[in-house]
Amino acid sequence: MSDEAPTPPPARSRLRRAGGVPAQLATALRTPARTAQPLFAQAPKAWQRLLPHAVVGIFVVTLLPVTITVLTDDYGAAGGWAGALGVAQTVPLLLALTRPLPAWLLVLGADVLGALLLTRADEVGGHAWPWPPMTLIGYLVLMACLGLRASVRTLVGVWLATGAVSLVLALFRPAGTTDTSALLFVLSGTVLALTGALRGLGDARQRIAEQEVISEAERSRRTLLEERARIARELHDVVAHHMSVITVQADSAPYRIAGMPEPVREEFAAIAASARESLGEMRRLLTVLRGDGTNGGGEGTALAPQPGIGRLQQLVEATVRAGQPVELSLAAGAVGVAPPAVDLSAYRIVQEALANVVRHAPGATTRVAVTADEDEVLVLVVNGPARDAVVEVESSGTGHGLVGMRERVRLTGGTLDTGPLPDGGFRVAARLPLGDGAGPTGPVVPDAAKDTNEEGS
Template sequence: MCIAPGGARQSRFGLIVVQLSRLFDRFLPPDRRLNPEALAWVAVLLAAIAMLAVESSIAVQVYGASVASAFLVTLVHAGALPLSMLRTSLGGVFSVLACGVLPLLGTYTPGAPWPWMVPVMITQILIIFVIGLRAHWRTALATLIASIAVSIAAALFGHTRHPESSPDSSIVNIVVFACIAGGVYVAAVIIRQWQEISSQLLQEKENTATEHSKRIVVEEKARIARELHDIIAHSMSIINIQASSAPYRHPETSSEVQKEFADISGSARQALGEMRRLLDVLRSDREDQQLSPQPKLPEIENLVHQAQQAGVRVRLEWSGDRIDGTLRDSTSLAGYRIVQEALSNAIRHARDSQVRIEVHNAGTAIRITAVNTAGRGPVEPVEQGVRRHHGLIGMRERAVSVGGEVRTGKTVDGGFEVQAVLPLGSAGSPPERRAEQHAAEDEDRL
């Protein structure tokens, strides 16, 4: 049983209550289970009502107390039992006071237990047991010692009023109560300590499982970082070296070709820089670390310019309000990555196609449209199986992360179109159902 620190008093009931709850659960449907807290309250209230009836009747009939005084004092004593569930210290104080007053209400009866009547003894033992389960052990010990002290004082005072009473029977009565109540107190403290140890062990297990999960994530990120470094970073470094050294290895090349090699080298160095920042994130266990600096949506002009330098027939058109610095970084990054992926897909899957990119600021949302013609087919064989459409999924995930959406599909003339809507306001809850529907539509089209 896991015990929350803030609700320790309200959720410690002992093994008896838990076992009774499990016993009753066997006779209930699987979807209905008893609450241990409710079961404990029912048991305590029933015990308090029963003890009230028994204590008051015995105080009147056996010890000759008046009905009104007996009922009032026994009501306080029996009421201290449920009160101990809410306020342990207050319940202990009321129970001790009632135990000191009850023996003095009636007259001494030879042969009857005194100063502890049997029902009063049972009620007080139950109160000590409840306090021992729900409060610190010092509170329960103080209630036990105070109960014994009050009974001794009541016995001494009663012996002065009734000299004919035998002190031996009172001593035996008090010793019996002290032994039974002491044993119950020790059992309650042991159960409470066992519960605290069990809750601490459970909390430690949860902490260990959480740390294990974090360690697995860190190890997986490190493995991905190693693979990216070994495969992609190495290849990009080779491209950078070859492009940088090409003008020196082939001095007869024209200035246009040399400029193209310089652009290739610059793109490779930029990709290596982004790769290094990505590797730093993957190798770090900080959850709040982000890629910095990140590209912005206005920087797609450089992206288009690089594609044009590489021979891609691409045209960029801006419309609507001017995009300024008030655009959120997450939305700006999502727009840049969507355009980048759409342009990459057009280059890979439609050679010599014409690409048109439109960015429209409608005031409330950024609308991005990327359309390419059919071209002459892909530059390499299309991958089959689970590795397909990762680019479309990535675009959609980026749009959903900022509260937008992406629609993709083939055009009438055999080309491909990407439409993205990125809201400028605060991103709401991601429209996951809408994204899944669009994904299904894209699968059908492709």
Template sequence: MSDQTRTAKAAAPAETETALVFSVLKTVHQDLFQDAFASRPLPPRPEPRPGGRLHRLPAGIRHRTRWTPHALIGATAMFAFLIGLTKGMGFGSLGGAVTFTTCCLAAAPIALVLLRPVGAYWISYSGVLLSLLHGQEWAAMLSLLCHVVVMVLVVLRTRPRLAAEMWSVTLMSGSLLSALTPGTESSDLPQFAVASAVLLVAAGAVRAWREERRHVVASETVKEQERAQRTVLEERATIARELHDVVAHHMSVIAIQAEAAPYRVDQTPPELATSFATIRENAVAALTELRRILGVVRSGDPDPFAETDPEAPQPTLADLDTLLESVRSTGLDAEAVVTGAVRPLPQGVELSAYRLVQEALSNVLRHSPGASARVEVAHVLGGLGLRIVNGSPDRPATPSPGAGHGVLGMRERVQVLGGEMTAGPTDDGGYEVAAFLPVHTPASESSADGGGAAGAGDGKEVAA
């Protein structure tokens, strides 16, 4: 091995250590010196969460509790000032002005932490050095105790790594001052080093825990918003698939009637036959476009056609008895009450009403075991009213997997139809879901649909 190689290998660790030292010094400079006296006011605490103990207080008192940390820090600073003033006046060696100045340098930085935390540390640090130089034991003790309080508050307000930086700067300069100035008070430095180290480690741990907790809360909030958004998108995709079946039925009827109409009239005028042919072509084109758009919606599903019977018609309120029999077989005591004059409704309203009842009963099974359920369907003027209410459960519910956004999906269905919905707990410990689905279809439209469906067998079948 050549001498140059040995020299290079010996120099590499030295360069690494030098870079590490410069990196540490740069970090200390950024934390303790750069913008040390910049204004960083402590904001008030957030409003108490609904349901908590503080939220039950009156609004005025609840608002004042947001400033509790500021009041505690201010009270601590005032207490330290008064204690120091009392102790200082008990010794005849110091004048009133000197005692007042010493107490201010010790106690004022505690309150200054609320506005300029790093600057408060340097002012408190200066007070410690002056008290050590002066040689009065009570002044040194007061300054050291207040300095520990200041460092703990600075760590809680900024970041955990400042604990090691402030502790090192304070101890090194204090030890150096004691060594260079024989008359300074240094007997308390070892006890101060141990006690401050323990307190600063605890403060750093608390600060790190708070940051981690804040990060977890923020992450959970983002995840909850993403789950809610995904639930809305999934519900919209389901609605799009179901509306496809509804619209495709009517478009098929139009296409069939348009194709069959010329054969029902003797000597059909060419212009009328051309119009019917155009209607049929447009209906078939609309069905093709509808199916193409549905394919785009279904492309995001992992298994979009994983249904028991893909060709089965979409359910309506006429299938409500079958749904109730299905849930009764699981042990749920459910009943249905229908009021008002039952009349034909648009397929979209019928389908959405059935899905609302289905989801509400599923929620009863999952979250209210042993409770009874009641389904009320009211055919009223201008729309359809739904109310699904259950009693209180007789045993705790078993945790079930899933995002837990069934109510959000029901709201999405109601909003698509321009209706209104409310959901919430009842006074007896149960849960209630109430919705109103408006119906704007004239009565003549239902009769026209019936006539079209009756004559659909005379033409060719058009499948969507």
């Protein structure tokens, strides 16, 4: 088992699952992380990623011949200039999918050049100037692409630049033409505002999803650290007992063993002094772990003896009195054979498992089995499907459920296997070694799957 907190799913996957079609649209509108990426590169589906290419391609294929035809037939422009302007004003729209700002500069330059050339066209009078209808449509398509990619500051600058260019061109307006400067200024601003708002919606939803992922990771890590601190507080009594025994044995050795040489007496005295100093350091460590008492419970809880396998019968009886049918199978050799850390871990694993059953499968028949041999203690808790409505009726657990089980198993160097059963029940199986090799480096088998028994644990 890794020491890290569980890794949440990616923000983009959570966003898609959480909001359906609106969330997918927001993801599609998200600004690509790299400028070379095409528009909608972050869209979740292939057709959404191809949609901008298809739309812009249709506009280019349509506007190119229409622009050349209108310039030659309606405005009386020369065929060569009309063809060059048609290409310059429409083909750069394809660049707008990846680099909209350079595409805008190219199109704006071509449109300005076209407006100046049209001042000398034979039939410009009575037509729109400086922006013919084809130029208006192409420019608005470009504004849509730019609005979905650029920042607000850039969009405002583009809009103001469009107005300034239109104002300057008004000084060269041919007589008898219809001025379209104000029309382009208003329409381009509207398109930029709408597409910029859509893009901003996508960015906002993305940031919210990413923040939720960060918050969930922090909560998972905090839960893990709190559970480890709680386990450390409980193990203090176990270690303190052994240190006290060492102190007593070292202090009493000169009285129990007659004829002990003076150097040996001094050695035992040094051992006893070191043990007492270690006990003092442990008390200070426990004070730090308990903090203000909000995590460790009241003073009575801190001073109470730590439970073990021998108290499982009392735990099961209390659960049965609460209305939960529980059967306990406790092997005769399982009591008193386990080291204190393993003894405490086995009890807490059963306690957490029963608390989860009461929370998430009330009324389900539950079987608890604890066996032991010379090498390990085996803990098995199996419950059937819930027979009653799932309500919160028990609050004596730690609130950390499977996280606490994994940490306790990791502490002893054992393995943990949890997961749902085919009939809707749940299984918790733990193996706790009794040998000297038990320690936090032992493997933990991840739970095969998680169902509602883990939620809220």
